[in-house]
Amino acid sequence: MAPDVGFLRFLGFTMVRAGQGFWRNRMMSLAATATVILMLVLLSGLAIVLAGLNSGLSYIESKVGVTARLVDGLETTAIGALVDEVSALPGVELVEYVSPEMAMERLEQAYADRGQVLDTGGAAISLYASIEVALTDPSAAAAVGDALRDRDEVEVITTRQEQYDKLLGVTNVVRLAGLSAMVLVGLTVVFMIVNTIRIAVFSRSREIEIMRLVGASDAFIRWPFIVEGMLCGLIGALVTVLLVAFVWGPIQPLLIEIFQMPTAVGAQFYTVVAVLIVSVGLTVGMLGSWISVRAHLASGA
Amino acid sequence: MSGLAATAGEPIIRLVDVAVTYPNGKTALTNVDLEVGRGDFIFLVGPSGAGKSTLIRLLVREQVATHGRVYLAGRDVARISRAQVHRIRRRIGVVFQDFRLLPNKTVRENVAFALEVTGAPLSEIRHRVPRLLSLVGLEGQSEQLPAQLSGGEQQRAAIARALVHDPAILIADEPTGNLDPVTGWEIVQLLLEINALGTTLVMATHNQEIVTALRRRVVALEDGRIVRDELGAAYRRG
Numbered sequence: 315m316a317p318d319v320g321f322l323r324f325l326g327f328t329m330v331r332a333g334q335g336f337w338r339n340r341m342m343s344l345a346a347t348a349t350v351i352l353m354l355v356l357l358s359g360l361a362i363v364l365a366g367l368n369s370g371l372s373y374i375e376s377k378v379g380v381t382a383r384l385v386d387g388l389e390t391t392a393i394g395a396l397v398d399e400v401s402a403l404p405g406v407e408l409v410e411y412v413s414p415e416m417a418m419e420r421l422e423q424a425y426a427d428r429g430q431v432l433d434t435g436g437a438a439i440s441l442y443a444s445i446e447v448a449l450t451d452p453s454a455a456a457a458v459g460d461a462l463r464d465r466d467e468v469e470v471i472t473t474r475q476e477q478y479d480k481l482l483g484v485t486n487v488v489r490l491a492g493l494s495a496m497v498l499v500g501l502t503v504v505f506m507i508v509n510t511i512r513i514a515v516f517s518r519s520r521e522i523e524i525m526r527l528v529g530a531s532d533a534f535i536r537w538p539f540i541v542e543g544m545l546c547g548l549i550g551a552l553v554t555v556l557l558v559a560f561v562w563g564p565i566q567p568l569l570i571e572i573f574q575m576p577t578a579v580g581a582q583f584y585t586v587v588a589v590l591i592v593s594v595g596l597t598v599g600m601l602g603s604w605i606s607v608r609a610h611l612a613s614g615a
Numbered sequence: 616m617s618g619l620a621a622t623a624g625e626p627i628i629r630l631v632d633v634a635v636t637y638p639n640g641k642t643a644l645t646n647v648d649l650e651v652g653r654g655d656f657i658f659l660v661g662p663s664g665a666g667k668s669t670l671i672r673l674l675v676r677e678q679v680a681t682h683g684r685v686y687l688a689g690r691d692v693a694r695i696s697r698a699q700v701h702r703i704r705r706r707i708g709v710v711f712q713d714f715r716l717l718p719n720k721t722v723r724e725n726v727a728f729a730l731e732v733t734g735a736p737l738s739e740i741r742h743r744v745p746r747l748l749s750l751v752g753l754e755g756q757s758e759q760l761p762a763q764l765s766g767g768e769q770q771r772a773a774i775a776r777a778l779v780h781d782p783a784i785l786i787a788d789e790p791t792g793n794l795d796p797v798t799g800w801e802i803v804q805l806l807l808e809i810n811a812l813g814t815t816l817v818m819a820t821h822n823q824e825i826v827t828a829l830r831r832r833v834v835a836l837e838d839g840r841i842v843r844d845e846l847g848a849a850y851r852r853g
Contacts (some may be wrong), residue, residue, distance in 0.1 A: 319736075320734055323734050323736065324734055327731060327734070444762070494752070520717065521717060522713065523715070524715060524717065524776075525708050525732045526677075526701075526704065526727035527675065527704060528704065528728075528732060528733065528777075528779065529701045529702065529703075529704035529705030529706075529733050529778065529780060530701060530732035530733055530782070531698075531701045531733075532698065532701070534732050534733070534734065535732075540737070548804070559739075567786070
């Protein structure tokens with residue numbers, strides 16, 4: 315079906331006027347765009363970290379009962395002796411030594427199982443050597459952990475539950491702090507856009523008055539300002555998408571190194587983040603300008 | 616109905632017992648009854664603060680009466696939804712004492728702007744704007760900015776813009792207030808020509824000479840009330 319000619323005229327008018335408005339009011343528009351970028355960078359960072367942590371949580375769920383991270387440079391004989399001692403503990407089914415190389419292979423396999431390829435961007439990642447203890451009785455986890463805790467060969471003991479709880483705690487804190495910061499920054503952004511558009515509206519109040527008098531509909535008056543606000547959001551979103559693309563590579567190995575598990579998120583998640591950034595940018599821009607223009611137009615009879 | 620198509624004999628403007636009182640208690644209009652026939656020319660006179668501007672704002676639906684009814688071509692303007700107000704405004708042209716032209720647009724662009732913002736096609740804009748500029752005698756100044764024009768020329772440009780939608784009513788609020796007497800008379804002559812073409816004309820003015828010389832219908836307002844409504848009257852208070 316051919317688009318309505320009147321609507322196309324309206325669309326053309328709106329776009330041209332919004333672009334002119336953005337340019338005429340460019341200092342304020344750019345300031346508003348900068349706050350949009352700040353908010354969207356925060357949002358994308360939060361989305362990436364939360365997705366990574368959730369990914370780590372599901373990985374932990376699939377792991378063995380107790381893991382002892384070993385100190386660096388242990389002799390093979392010392393490792394063998396430790397494995398034998400732990401194997402003799404009650405409730406222990408199997409003890410397996412995981413070398414740093416094996417840990418890396420497992421990590422790659424974990425990615426491969428999700429249909430992704432681990433890409434460290436050329437960064438050298440060092441994973442720890444550990445022994446993994448499978449239990450016949452899950453309640454033996456505490457006793458096994460206690461037996462390993464004071465040994466010189468062992469650096470850190472983690473049971474699955476401990477590790478899970480710890481990561482869940484981190485995830486909750488990040489989520490709460492991130493969302494609180496998002497709300498605050500989001501409000502600031504809306505406030506900035508409201509003021510930017512308010513200034514634009516006041517600077518063109520004569521035009522608006524004339525538009526009303528000659529019979530322009532509210533849509534012709536309102537939408538150029540709304541699109542102007544959306545333009546701030548869109549430009550901010552596009553800049554953020556580029557920034558995230560730029561740091562996407564280095565983030566992946568960094569997260570793995572910190573958490574020692576596949577917390578990094580796949581390349582396809584970038585598309586999700588990009589769509590999220592653009593949607594939020596446009597919505598915030600539209601919301602701010604809508605509030606501003608609505609207040610101004612409502613003042614007329 | 617989207618315009619102001621009045622049925623035969625029906626006044627194009629009718630105010631019935633209209634009052635406007637502001638929230639602070641100040642009364643701008645009281646007990647105003649007024650009928651204006653299609654094609655009429657009336658002068659609205661009265662001192663500053665008498666209610667002329669409020670009456671004009673009621674007619675263009677920038678304001679609604681707090682009491683009584685305002686009808687345009689038989690239609691109660693208070694009942695026109697906000698979304699439909701612009702259709703009525705396209706049928707009412709308004710010119711002001713201070714012209715209200717956009718300073719960064721040429722005369723042609725100022726007139727075209729009134730069509731652009733109502734979604735008129737480009738072909739219509741190209742067709743109508745030169746005709747209107749010709750009607751008001753500004754063919755030669757179409758590419759000049761308002762600042763490059765005399766006061767009379769600016770008012771002519773404002774009149775061309777007010778006529779852009781071929782309005783049934785033209786409201787002129789002190790159109791000669793910023794002009795010298797000769798230029799003022801030229802503008803009045805132009806308004807008379809527009810009126811002769813069938814457009815109802817409501818002119819608010821303080822200009823005694825023009826009102827007295829033309830001997831048209833005069834509606835005098837004082838303290839928000841109509842104190843005189845006479846045909847062929849001279850300018851006088853009360």
